[in-house]
Amino acid sequence: MNLRHKLLYVAMSLAFAPATLYAADQDATVQNPSSRNPEAADKKVQNLDAVSVTATKRDTPLQKTPVAVTAITVDTLDRERVMTVQDLTKLVPGLQGTSQGDHGVVTLTLRGIGNDSAKTEYADPEVATFVDGVYAPRAEAASGLLLDMDGVEVLRGPQGTLWGRNSTAGAISFQTAKPDIGAGFYGNAQIEAGNYNQIGSRAAFNLPISNTFAMRVAVVHEQHDGYVDYQNPSSQLPTVAQQQQAYLASSASGGTLANFKPIDPGQYVQRGDKYNAQDQSAARVSALWQPSDSFKWNLSYEYFVDRGTPSMSLMQTPRQGQDFWSALIDTAPYLHRTSNTVRSRMDWNINDSMQLSYIAGYNSYSGKSDFDQDVGVSVPTSFTTNGVYQDDRTNDSNYKNWSQEINLKSTGPQTVDWILGAYYGYENNDIRFDIPIMNGTRYGTVSWQGSFIQPKETVESYALFGQATWHLSDHWRLTGGLRWSHDDKENKGGINWGWAYDPTVPQVPISPDVYPDPSNGFAISQRNTAKYSKSKPTWLIRLDTDISENGMLYASVSTGYKSGGTQDAGTLYKPESLTNYEVGSKFAFFDGHMTWNTAIYYEDFKNFQLSAPIVYPDGNHGLGFSNVGGSTKVLGFESELAYQQKDDRFNLIFSAIPKKKLGTLIYAGSNDYQGLPACPPQSNLANCMNVTGNDLPHAPDVSLTGIYEHTFHLGNGGRLTPRASAQYQSSQWLSYFNLGSGDKQKAYVRGDLSLRYSEPGDKWWVNAYVQNVSDEKTRTSAGRFQMSDGSLQYVSQYLAPRTYGVQVGVWF
Incomplete structure (x- = not known):
């Protein structure tokens, strides 16, 4: 029995194990001691203005925190079936998530700022x-399961002072559920099943070991069949x-059929x-040691495995007779990821007015994947003509990172609230990524193929930061903050191998066990060894x-601020910086039963x-970085x-982005968009176009999410709660090229429904759900292929089709 099946077995066993059950409000969080007291739990849930956040690295009431922050409670995560970071998008103004099949990652855009291709070794x-x-530096982390969370905070706008580099447009802070020393043994478990053979189970329980030490164990397993069916090649291939x-x-025939073979x-x-x-x-084991009122240490180890498959790009207009959710596939999907993470936080209350904290983490990630990059768009007319076979294969990727932060801050009532800190982060990454591209089928001639081998790429980051809030009076506060960051990035021994077109070498797709060299038809196209080093201050006035x-x-x-770095051929690209001007308000009404928070912002991005993946004038491929002027x-x-x-x-979540104009970029290219015009030699690109002044992608003019639920009290003491949520988004571009309808997601509405029954003692509950009720086909990205007849065929990644299922949960 492998590990993920063991986790599934443990979670299901816990779900049906005999346990001493207690009455608690269904909305209470299990890790909170007040969840044992229905009245206390109910009071906490009802007073929205009592919700606290850590956006300023100290616990403050959400409604008294002068930051645009969305606080999502564990209850909302459960009821909206938020499984990954992409599921958060409908709950946060201006947040969009984009799937990338070839690397199997989710990239994020916030307030119009993001990058679809943030998927390199950095x-x-x-x-x-x-x-x-x-x-968490890896884009792959965004596809991880949200396991046993205590809540999520999404900080909108630059967070460069307190949170550091790469928080150019914002930051997402996940808080896991912590052990509870004084609450005794308790826990929860659930199982679910749905269409596409979906099954899931999760469980968490608190283990009080002594009056100074407690542990918490959480496990989860989620699986479902793929949404994309395989097309039958026999019905599409020519005779x-x-x-x-x-x-x-074709030119490959030499005018004879001597080397002809039929397509297999x-x-x-x-x-x-x-x-x-x-x-x-995934599984997490957490520990809390609190030997005194002045010191506590939270320590956790988390293990995550992903054995699913990448998401497939689909033809926006399927071939005649083919289902939309299907593709003609010649590369089997493969995804194999393993992640090990340790997180530690120590807090010392030095005295009544000062606290010292030490936060450290380590992550080791390894992954392999295989993806059909040609996505079956073109059907070959022979084994060497018209069709294209392209396999995007991550042979090995290994990423390790360490981080440490120490901060000293004031506590309790002060005329000046202050925090000082230092940060250190380090990454050591390596990857081999192969791209065989063949004419016709995999048995055809080589169109081009390459192997990108980066044996060691490192990132070293240092920072010092401080922020202070001066209470000018009982009602006025002035805040200033400053951070100094220094980044070193280095590529050691990176080589891009390209096809040398040697007629004496057999033309076969490169295999994972073959190292490219001149003997098998490859030549070095680029050497990537280089080093980047730069410092940058970021600041805040509020x-x-x-x-x-x-x-x-x-x-x-x-x-x-986001640092620059090295790229193919050892060239450097510049750091980027964003200045955000913002005015906001926060109000609470009806004794805290209603809150209304707004912000208007203007961003100036340099x-x-x-x-993007690009083709150079000599025909070789690579990943190119451009700084927009x-x-x-x-x-x-x-x-x-x-x-x-x-x-x-009732919730209404609204975002409007009427202006989102790209700066100056005359030569923009991407292999994801074939058929772009030829570029002049000075561009160093084979094909490109001027995108200056185009609209930013993933930034609809208007986005609106509405959520409503009502609880009916039944005669037996149970509760029945229907819930409906819907999101409207106006049309939005899917790339910087703004190429027309194929490069756009039209305006749409997606809706979800659920019906939950909780039994009288809150010992167990049942929930039935339907997500994407109307089965809306929602594009999150786009690309296009140029066909042999010169026509252009658009493809897209899509959000999931309609899914439905039933969940059963217990509290013990």
Whole structure:
């Protein structure tokens, strides 16, 4: 029995194990001691203005925190079935998630700022993610399961002062559930099943070991079949006679059929794991040691495995007779990821007015994957003509990172609240990525193929930071912050191998066990050894005031920063910086049962980094970085309205981004968009176009999410709670090229429904759900292929189709 099946067995066993059950409000969080007291739990849930956040690296009430932050409770994560970071998008104004099949990652855009290709060995995003205060540098981490969470905070706008580099557009802070020393043994478990053979189970329980030590154990397993069916090649391939005719007309034939062979339908995948399948498991063991009131140490180890499959790009217009959720596949999907993470936090209360904290983390990640990059768009007319076979294969990727932060801050009532800190982070990464591209089928001639081998790429980052809030009066506060960051990045021995077109070498796709060299037809196209080193300050100035007992206004100017780095051929690209001007308000009404938070912002972005797979004039491929000249400018407004009484909940989440203009970039290219015009020699690109002034992608003019639920009290004491949520988004571009309808997601509405029953003693509950009720086909990215007849065929990644299922949970 392998590990993920053991985790599934443990979770299901816990779900049905005999246990001493206690009554608690269904909305209470299990890790909170008040969850044992229904009245205390109910009071906490109902008073929305009592929700606290750590956006300023200290616990403060959400409604008294002058930062645009969305706080998502564990209850909302559960009811909205938030499994990954991409599921957060409908709950946060201006947040978008984009799937990338070839690397199997999710990239994030916030307030119009993001980068679809943040998937290199450095993988620097514009939206930083943290778990328990520990930075998670890998884009792959965004696809991990959200296991046993205590809540999520999404900080919108640059967070460069307190949270550091790569938080250019914002930061997402995940808080895991912690052990509880004084609450005794308790826990929860659930199982679920749904369409696409979906099954899932999760469990968590608190273990009080002594009056100074406790542990918490959490496990989860989620899986479902792939959404993309395999097309039958026999119904699409030409007859042998047609193949012979096409082969004779090709330059590869030499005018004879001497080397002709018919296309083998067996090379196309027709069974086995499908694309867009999930098979993920995770486990976390947490410990809390608190020997005194002045010291506590939280320590956790987390293990995550992903044995699902990448997500497939689909033809926007399927071939006649083919289903939309299907593709003609000649590369079987493969995904194999393993992650080990240790996180530690120590807090010392030095005295009544000062606290020292030490936060450290370590992560080791390894991954392999295989993806059909040609996505079955072109059907070959012979084994060497028209069709294209392209396999994007990560042979090995290994990423290790360490981080440490120490901060000293004031506590309790002070005229000046202050925090001082130092940060150190280090990454050591390596990867081999192969791209065989063949004419016709995998048995055809080589169109081009390459192997990108980066044996050692390192990142070393240092920072010093400080922030202070001066209480000018009982109602006015002035905040200033400054951070100095220094980054060193180095590529040691990186080589890009390209095809040398040697007629004496057999033309076969490169295999993972073959090292490229001249003897097998390869030549070095680029040497990537280089070093980048630069320092950068970021800062914050903010003024906020109370305008009533239940309202506040704030105005701020803040900056964010993402370092530059090295790229193919050892060239460097510049760091980017964002200056954000923002005015916001926060109000609470009806004794805290309703809150309304708004912000209007203007972003001025310098040297925006765009990266994309490109073709060079000599025919070799690589990953290119470009700095956008001038200023990229974004203007937006966002609003969050929440209402909650005992039996009713209502949320409106609104975002408007009427202005989102890219700066100056005359030569923009991407292999994902074939058919771009030829470029002049000075561009160092084979094909490109001028995208200056184009709209930013993943930034709809208007986005609105509405959520409502009502609890009906039944005669037997149980509760029945229907819940409905819907998201509307206006049309949005899917790339910087702004190429027309194929490069755009039209306006859409996606809706979810659920119905939950909780039994009278809150010992167990049942929930039935339907997500994407209307089965909306929602694009999150786009690309296009140029066909043999010169036409252009667009493909896209899509959000999941309609899914439904039933969950059963217990509290013990």
